Amino acid sequence: MGGAALTLPFLEYTSGRAYAQAGPPQRLVVFQHPMGMVMDAWRPQGGERDFILHDILAPLEPYRDQLNIIEGLSNRVAPLNQLSDGHNSAARSLLTCMPFHESLSADGRLLPASQQSDNGLAAGPSIEQVIANDISVGRRFKTVDFMIGGTEIGQFQIFSAGRNDPVIGTADPRVLFDRLFSEVVGDDTTPIAMIRKKRASVLDVVRKSYEGLSSRMGREDRIRLEAHTTKVRELEQRIFSGGQMCSAPVVALQPGYNPNDSNYDDVSAEILIEEAVMALSCDLTRVVTLQFTNGEGPRFPWLGVNIPGQWSNWHTMIHEARNIGGRDAMVAAMTWYTRMFARLLERMATVTDGSASLLENSLVLWVSDFGEGDAHNTENLPIVLAGGLGGRLQTGRYLKFPGRSTGDLYTSLLNLFGNPATCFGWGDMCRGPLPGIA
Numbered sequence: 311m312g313g314a315a316l317t318l319p320f321l322e323y324t325s326g327r328a329y330a331q332a333g334p335p336q337r338l339v340v341f342q343h344p345m346g347m348v349m350d351a352w353r354p355q356g357g358e359r360d361f362i363l364h365d366i367l368a369p370l371e372p373y374r375d376q377l378n379i380i381e382g383l384s385n386r387v388a389p390l391n392q393l394s395d396g397h398n399s400a401a402r403s404l405l406t407c408m409p410f411h412e413s414l415s416a417d418g419r420l421l422p423a424s425q426q427s428d429n430g431l432a433a434g435p436s437i438e439q440v441i442a443n444d445i446s447v448g449r450r451f452k453t454v455d456f457m458i459g460g461t462e463i464g465q466f467q468i469f470s471a472g473r474n475d476p477v478i479g480t481a482d483p484r485v486l487f488d489r490l491f492s493e494v495v496g497d498d499t500t501p502i503a504m505i506r507k508k509r510a511s512v513l514d515v516v517r518k519s520y521e522g523l524s525s526r527m528g529r530e531d532r533i534r535l536e537a538h539t540t541k542v543r544e545l546e547q548r549i550f551s552g553g554q555m556c557s558a559p560v561v562a563l564q565p566g567y568n569p570n571d572s573n574y575d576d577v578s579a580e581i582l583i584e585e586a587v588m589a590l591s592c593d594l595t596r597v598v599t600l601q602f603t604n605g606e607g608p609r610f611p612w613l614g615v616n617i618p619g620q621w622s623n624w625h626t627m628i629h630e631a632r633n634i635g636g637r638d639a640m641v642a643a644m645t646w647y648t649r650m651f652a653r654l655l656e657r658m659a660t661v662t663d664g665s666a667s668l669l670e671n672s673l674v675l676w677v678s679d680f681g682e683g684d685a686h687n688t689e690n691l692p693i694v695l696a697g698g699l700g701g702r703l704q705t706g707r708y709l710k711f712p713g714r715s716t717g718d719l720y721t722s723l724l725n726l727f728g729n730p731a732t733c734f735g736w737g738d739m740c741r742g743p744l745p746g747i748a
Contacts, residue, residue: 334664334700336445336727337596337672339586340405340438341654343647344466344605345628346680347692351641354379354708361708366644369652370694375706376655376669378695378747382712383719385679385688386739391430392423396686397465397605398430400679403688404468405436407717407735411474432470437720437734439471441727442597451595454490455479456582459604460570466605468679479599481569483581490589534662572604576612579650587657591668600654602647605679613646615639628683651676655696672697673726677716691716702726702748709746715739722747 351365361379363371370377390409391399402410410430413421418433438453446452455469457479469477480486527535569578579602586598602608607623617639621627624643627636658669674696681690693716698705703726711718718741720734725748733740 334666334671335593335596336699337590337668338438338441338445338723338727339590339597339654339658339672339674340599340601341651341674341676342404342468342600343602343678344401345625346678346683346687347644348632348637348641349682349690349692352644352692353381356708358707358709366641366648367694369645369648370655373652373655373659373669373696376659376696376698377707378703378705379708380693380695380711380719381690381708382710383691383693383714383716384681385691386715387717387736388688390420390736391426393426393428395428395465397679398428400686400688401466401468402430402432402470403735404677404679404716405438405720406432406434406470407437407715407720407739408432408434409736429465431467431474431476433473434470434735435472435475436468436470436477437723438469438597438599439477440734441724441729442595444727444729446596449593449595451490451589453477453597453599454486454586454589454595455599456486456586456601457481458578458582458600458602459572459575459608461603462570463601463603464606466601466603466679468601469599477599479601481578481603483569483578483585486582486585490585490594491592530662537662572608573611575602575604575608575610576646580653583650583654583657587654587661587668590658590672591661591663608643610643610646613642615642617643630684632684651694651696658697666700669697671700673699673703673723675723693719699726704746709744711744714741714744718742718744719747 347366352367354361354363354367356362363374367379385400385403385407387403387407387409388399391403391413394410399410409420410427411433412427412430414433415421442452455477457463458481460481461478463478467476469479471477480489564577567574567577582600586600589595589598606625607618609617609624615638618624618627619631619636619639621631621636627640631637631640655669655674658672658674659667661668663671676694676696678692679688681687681692695703697703717733717735717739721731721740722743724731724734725743732742
C-alpha cells in the first residue's frame with residue numbers, strides 16, 4: 311500500500327481519523343496573472359450581497375456564492391523601491407509586501423533612494439510560503455508551483471521562499487506528472503521507469519495495492535478512490551500516447567506543443583489546472599500556485615482577436631491601447647483569464663472532500679500585480695477570494711476596503727489559517743487584519 315498511498319486522495323481510512331472529528335485539511339491556492347485589468351470592465355455593480363458580475367468577471371457567475379470579490383486594496387510597498395521601473399517592484403512586493411532586499415541596509419532599514427537598486431529580489435517570503443510552513447507539514451511537497459507559459463519569468467517573479475530566495479516553478483506538465491504521481495517511498499525505482507520498461511500504466515503498477523486498500527474502506531472512501539483513479543488514468547492518457555512507454559514519454563497533445571511558448575497557454579492552463587487539483591486531492595501538498603508567466607508578449611491566438619494589434623507587443627498594448635482601439639481585445643484576454651480561474655473552481659468543486667467539496671474546504675486567491683496596468687498602478691488591485699475554507703470564511707460577498715493594503719489582507723489570511731499574526735510584510739504599512747475577513 312505504501313506506493314499507492316502517495317497518490318490517494320485524502321481518505322478517512324488512510325488519515326486514521328474521520329472528518330467528523332477533525333475536519334478536512336486546510337488548503338491554499340494562489341492564481342496570478344500579470345499586467346492588471348481594465349478595472350471598469352472588472353468591477354462588479356451593486357452592493358455586498360446583491361452584486362452583479364459583468365464583462366470580465368461574468369464567467370464566475372456559477373460560483374458567485376463561493377466568492378469574495380475585494381476592491382480598494384493597494385500594494386503600498388511597491389513605491390518604496392524608488393528606482394524601479396514599476397514592473398519589478400510591483401511583482402516582487404505583490405505577495406511578499408517587502409521591498410527589494412538590495413534596498414535595505416544590513417540591519418533592515420530602508421535605504422535612501424540614492425543608495426537603492428533599480429531591481430532586486432524580495433526581502434522576505436511570499437504569503438503562500440508562510441502559510442505552507444503551517445499547513446503543509448508532513449506533505450511530500452511544501453508547495454507545488456505551476457508556471458503557465460514557461461519558466462523565463464524575468465521581471466514577473468512574484469513568489470519568494472525568503473529574503474533573496476525566489477521560488478521557480480515548473481511549466482512542463484510531463485515533468486510535473488512524473489514528479490507528482492510516480493514516486494514510490496523507500497524505493498529508488500519509480501513507477502514511471504517501470505512503465506517505460508513494461509509498457510504498463512501507472513495504475514496498473516499499483517493496482518493490486520489499490521484493490522487491497524479498497525476492500526478495507528468504507529463506502530464513501532471507496533467512491534472517492536474510484537473517482538480518483540479514473541481521473542489519474544484520464545490524465546495519464548492525455549499526457550502520454552499509448553504504446554510508447556518504453557522510451558521517453560510522448561505528449562498526447564497537439565503537434566508542436568511547447569509548454570514554454572505562451573501561444574500554447576490555453577493548452578497548458580487546462581492540464582496544469584488538472585494536475586494542481588489532483589496534487590491537492592491526493593494530499594501531496596496543501597499549497598499550490600498557478601502563475602501566468604508571460605506578461606511581455608502573449609498573443610492569445612485561440613481567442614481570434616487582434617493582439618497586439620498595431621502595438622509592438624502585449625506589454626505596450628496594455629500601456630497604450632485603452633482608448634485608441636485595443637480595449638475590446640484586452641477585455642477579451644482578461645476575460646479568458648477569468649475563464650481559466652472558473653475552470654479551476656469548477657474542477658475543485660467536483661472533488662468530494664468529506665461532506666463538502668475541495669473548493670468549499672479551500673481558499674483560492676486570485677490577484678494581479680497592477681490595478682490599471684497602463685500606468686504601473688499598484689492601487690486598487692483586482693482581488694478575488696474563492697472557497698470558504700471549511701466554513702471559516704463567509705462567501706458570496708463584494709467587499710470594499712478603500713485605503714487598506716494587501717498586507718492587511720494577507721494578515722487576515724494568516725488568521726484564517728490559524729496563525730495569530732497581527733502584521734505581514736513591511737511593518738510600517740501594517741494596520742492589522744481586514745474587518746469581516748478572518
